[in-house]
Amino acid sequence: MSNSILITGASGVLGRAIVSAFVEAGVTVRQGVRNLNSAKAGVPAVRWDYADPSTIAPALDGIDALLLMAPPLDAEAVAKLTPAIVAAKSAGLSHILLISAFGANYNEQAPLRVIEHLVIGSGIPYTILRPNFFMENFSEGFLAGSIKAQNGIFLAAGDGKTSFISIDDIAAVALAAFQKPLTGVELDLTGPESLDHTEAAGFISEAAGRPVAYHALTEEQMAAGARAAGLPESTIAYMAVLYSIVRGGFAAGITPVVGEVTGRPPLTFAEFARRNAAAWR
Incomplete structure (x- = not known):
């Protein structure tokens, strides 16, 4: 190492x-x-x-x-x-x-x-x-504020599913990659399940003890909100591409890499929500 x-x-x-x-x-x-x-x-x-x-x-x-x-x-x-x-x-x-x-x-x-x-x-x-997209986007990233203040997730993700992954699992794979070491490899990292944002909101609601809803925006509505928040146009365009990928179903794939590399299963979204309930209260 x-x-x-x-x-x-x-x-x-x-x-x-x-x-x-x-x-x-x-x-x-x-x-x-x-x-x-x-x-x-x-x-x-x-x-x-x-x-x-x-x-x-x-x-x-x-x-x-x-x-x-x-x-x-x-x-x-x-x-x-x-x-x-x-x-x-x-x-x-x-x-x-x-x-x-x-x-x-x-x-x-x-x-x-x-x-x-x-x-x-x-x-x-x-x-x-x-x-893939971090679970922690909901608890400490760019989605946390609207969940806490408005009980809502506002994105142009449609009903596309995403195999959200915890940052702790990413960190564990990165650590193993240096320790083993794992070189000359390209590894796709996901959580153990694929959820749409309505399902994710359901787990957050259960953990937070109050209703949290997903609001499916159009791409134009999402861009307008990002613009109002002061994000640069290049970032807004990047977001549009990312969530078009989600809407198209291309973020739904699941891989076994976390378990194979770390020797333990990746965190489920339900367990993530339970551990981070305080972020939404």
Whole structure:
């Protein structure tokens, strides 16, 4: 296993879970964050800012491996991550793990798929993880606010099903990928079941102790809401693509990878909701 791992995006929802899992397992990690005040206390941290490429090489100094994450919903991810991949190769890293997204490999023009090819072509031993939508989007991500304030989930997801996955399961697979190690592989990560958003709302309602409903929006309504929230047009366009994939049924696939890699079954949505009930109360 690599001696020291830099975890980018360490202050995000997934990044925090990965840092905690690695530290608990006794792995030496360094957090890469834009704002050092957002880093987990007691764990070494350095500035890592895609908008400031001068932060990248210093952050890799003394590092053996890299866990790389793109900024969420960023259409400019290729331009932002390319310098990091080049720097990782120059630093002679022994392993690079990319957090991509479920289904990215079905669209060769998708930004994350282009980044996958850059990582694979870098010559560094690599692991590609493609997790589906996070369960935690409902408890601490972009959907949490409307659930708590409006008892609602407002998306243009239609009645499409999604094999939601917990960030804890993603973190466990990432840890195993470095420990074993698992290199030269591309792994699609999902939860154990596929649910539509009405079914997800039902589990949240049961855990929260009050009704929470899914409201199916048109793509135009979702875009208008995102625009009113101040999101940039590139992010709105990215969201539109993501939820067209959900509506089309392409986020419904289930894989056995979490269980095969970690030796334990992935978290069910019902258990996730029970564990996170406090987030909606």
